[in-house]
Amino acid sequence: MLDLFTWELAGVLIALLLAGALTGMLAGVFGVGGGAVAVPILYEFFRFLDVPEEVRMPLCVGTSLAVIVPTSIRSFNAHRAKGAVDMSILKIWAIPVVVGVIAGSFIARFAPAELFKAVFVVVAGVSSARLLFGKDSWRLGMDMPGRVVMSVYGWIIGVLSAxxxxGGGQLSSLFMTFYNRPIHQAVATSSGLGILISIPGVIGYVYAGWPNVANYPDVAILQPPLALGYVSLLGTILLIPTSTLVAPIGAHLAHKMSKRRLEIMFGLFLAFVCIRFAASLFA
Incomplete structure (x- = not known):
């Protein structure tokens, strides 16, 4: 029994390290924080550690946001060094995105686990369909909308990302391409949102989870120093090293790919995420 436990735990730990590398690669290539990869892996990790179903999904989300902090910083710096980031868009989005993240974190305090999965399915499905089957003629406009509309979109991106x-990359990339922005610029600019979303998101999930995890005093993985609210420090420590190391490599690859290849790869990735969580939601 001990040998079986050891090998199973070793397999989960190796999966977490590999997930960190894949998270970093996705952050660089697609301008996303990699949460769509980290969350499913963390879900299995916490299931193995017998984290109750009622708090398992928000614990995955909060931990994923913590991993996104350093990954997004490295990805953003790599894209900005290539001059591909539109800072004017980030300046408009900064406040509404942060406000949206705070609102999403508040919702997380009371939301059932199914809500988190449902948001994944809807957002990933719409984004994937747009990238795989959309045409250049599918536009909401030939230029970005005014500040008011941009602020509303920013708030929505913040809520859904939380x-x-x-890190909000797939949401903001989808939005920017609908307004005639090249996919490479959309990806690069979206990498900056990860910083705006992840830092207040982590704080919000610590706050949201603190009273809830206190209901499970016998589950050691939920208690300090292994966790703070809905943020697992153990999961964060295991994922961050490889994700941070690989993020600049992904950013370099993104600028080597053609526009259509980047869209197809991103679309297929999001389709996989959609199917993964839809199966979990309706199982």
């Missing part, structure tokens, strides 16, 4: 445990 509930998904992502």
């Amino acid at each position: 509930l998904m445990g992502i």
Whole structure:
């Protein structure tokens, strides 16, 4: 029994390290925080450690946001060094995105686990369909909208990202391409959102989870120093090293790919995420 436990735990730990590397690669290539990869892996990790179902999904989301902090910083710096980031868009989005993240974190305090999965399915499905089957003629406009509309979109991106445990990359990339922005610029600019979303998101999930995890005093993985609220420090420590190391490599690859290849790869990735969580939601 001990040998079986050891090998199973070793397999989960190796999966976490590999997930960190894949998270970093996705952060660089697609301008996303990699949460769509980290969250499913963390879900299995916490299931293995017998974390109750009622708090398992928000714990995954909060931990994913913590991993996104350093990964997004490295990805953003790599894209900015290539001059591909539109800072004017980030300046408009800064406040509404942060406000949206705070609202999403508040919702997370009371939301059932199914809500987190449902948000994943809807957002990933719409984004994937747009990238795989959309045409250049599918536009909401030939230039970005005014500040008011941009602020509303920013708030929505913040709320949904906080509930998904992502850096907002796929949401903002989808939005920017609908307004005639090249995919490479959309990806690069979206990498900056990860910083705006992840830092307040982590704080929010610590706050949201603190009273809830106190209901499970016998589950050691939920208690300090292994966790703070809905943020697992153990999961964060295991994922961050490889994700941070690989993020600049992904950013370099993104600028080597053609526009259509980047869209197809991103679309297929999001389709996989959508199917993964839809199966979990309706199982």
